[in-house]
Amino acid sequence: MLTLTCPYCGVQAEETELAPGGEAHLKRIGPAGTAEEFEGYLFARKNIKGVHFERWRHAYGCGKWFLAARDTQTMQVFGTYRAQTPHATDDIVGNARQARPEWVPDWPQASEAVVG
């Protein structure tokens, strides 16, 4: 059974106490977007075998939405973080890289950021 720690109230909640919300970090398409972009936003999902980021709601607890990083193949949870966070925290990335060294985040890392 999947057990996630709610980053708001700190409770270790079992899967039955949570409501799934699908893939995390989807880029929303505004009114200026094309039909293809909107279709992609609505229907296209990564469906990854490996490191995956998901939305969950602590439905039978504090009721808040949060994000979780886990391995869809092994069910290993790398960590949870607040829904307002743009990307997983460095410690969660480190946990994921330790379990899956071949995995690299698909967002720019602080060490790779262009300064200036």
Ligand SMILES: [Zn+2]
């Ligand atoms: Zn909670």
